[in-house]
């Protein structure tokens with residue numbers, strides 16, 4: 001006999017429990033088991049007035065944001081709709097079946113206002129890292145660092161040449177992102193920095209980039225510092241998508257990790273972009289082994305002698321050329337942080353090897369980085385077993401980026417400015433750590449506080 005659906009959607013009373021409708025192995029149930037936001041109200045209380053109408057619960061908004069970044073719903077309007085309709089999302093946010101979901105406008109107001117002022121997203125991220133540490137997921141021995149380009153919320157067709165004078169005082173440029181850009185501008189221009197080729201009017205903090213073989217666009221660098229044991233992200237930082245800024249972020253993140261968690265790695269793995277003399281020397285000063293291939297462009301491809309064909313004698317501070325002649329330096333450090341070692345015109349003029357050494361010049365010059373000792377040290381580590389292990393472990397950062405883009409749908413930023421990019425990156429990193437913690441550590445869920 002054919003059955004007919006006999007239901008009454010207009011019923012007033014239901015025997016229904018949200019708890020019974022979220023499967024035991026649902027990702028959000030596993031994340032809820034390791035997430036504790038019990039400290040949040042106390043931390044945010046100085047940012048709320050003690051009088052007036054009660055606000056939307058900040059814990060509810062943070063939980064909603066975590067749901068959004070977990071399932072690739074980053075539009076606040078859509079997130080509010082999804083939480084309204086999805087039982088598991090409601091359960092995770094501790095909303096009852098009849099509770100109202102906050103309006104999306106309240107949401108963005110808090111994100112740009114008191115959440116940012118209280119740096120609450122960084123606190124949530126750090127709390128999750130501490131829980132990972134408590135669960136034994138952080139070894140603290142070997143770290144890896146890398147950066148990935150994230151497209152900014154800025155049209156690539158609306159840039160202006162970096163050499164143009166822009167009158168930022170015009171009312172149409174009075175935006176949050178432009179104010180942040182102007183605040184971050186150096187009063188003293190740094191000679192090591194080139195003028196950007198193109199600047200975005202809508203998000204001037206982003207960089208015009210064609211990195212990672214992508215089409216040219218405005219973007220931010222998502223920088224992750226991870227612990228190699230279980231690929232827990234111990235710090236995340238937003239920079240313009242430029243190699244220079246990404247390398248500078250290494251120092252910021254290593255210092256901050258040490259200060260916030262007392263974690264200082266014994267070795268750091270990274271790709272060649274981080275293998276500059278300056279960066280390697282800083283790591284050596286910190287007592288961190290640089291498991292990083294050296295950035296070296298001294299190899300010549302035209303058949304003439306490369307720098308490696310010349311031998312350096314540190315005790316005399318000279319190079320000896322393949323013909324046994326001496327190259328000396330005046331000791332003057334040039335703008336690219338190098339010293340020049342020069343052969344004599346007399347020696348080179350009569351040298352039988354001149355055609356293979358300096359065919360178009362009267363004498364040979366050899367540049368040497370002032371931090372060449374650090375580069376030599378990094379080279380000496382390159383053939384070792386621990387270096388090979390670090391090289392393999394470094395892939396874990398790339399896998400985190402791939403997971404973020406493919407599975408969490410994070411390809412383009414929604415918020416502008418460094419603060420916006422940092423907020424988004426911290427949320428993404430928090431969710432990735434929570435997923436890992438939920439998978440690898442079974443911590444009993446915190447008790448749900450009763451309503452008063």
Ligand code: SF4
Pocket residue numbers: 321322323324325343347348349351352353354357358363364
């Ligand atoms: S050309 Fe000058 S620097 Fe080069 S091998 Fe001859 S003497 Fe040495």
